Amino acid sequence: MATRTFKAKIKLKSGVQEVTVQADNYFKAKEMLEAQYGKGSIFMGPTEKR
Numbered sequence: 001m002a003t004r005t006f007k008a009k010i011k012l013k014s015g016v017q018e019v020t021v022q023a024d025n026y027f028k029a030k031e032m033l034e035a036q037y038g039k040g041s042i043f044m045g046p047t048e049k050r
Contacts, residue, residue, distance in 0.1 A: 008045030010037050020049060 006029040007020045023029035029046040 005049045006046035007049045008033055008047070009043040011041050011043045012037075016043050021046065 003022050003024060005020055005022050006026070007018060008029070009016050009018050010033065019033070021029050021032050023032055026046060026048075030042065033042055033046060034040075
């Protein structure tokens with residue numbers, strides 16, 4: 001499967017930050033973001049960047 005780029009907005013103590021992640025699909029992108037920033041930290045997304 002091809003790697004795709006996803007973008008998401010993450011809630012941080014200092015505010016909301018837009019980040020990108022490369023993953024095979026939406027579910028893996030979400031899993032990676034939650035592993036990095038914590039469960040419940042995703043403000044918006046992930047959506048595929050085009």
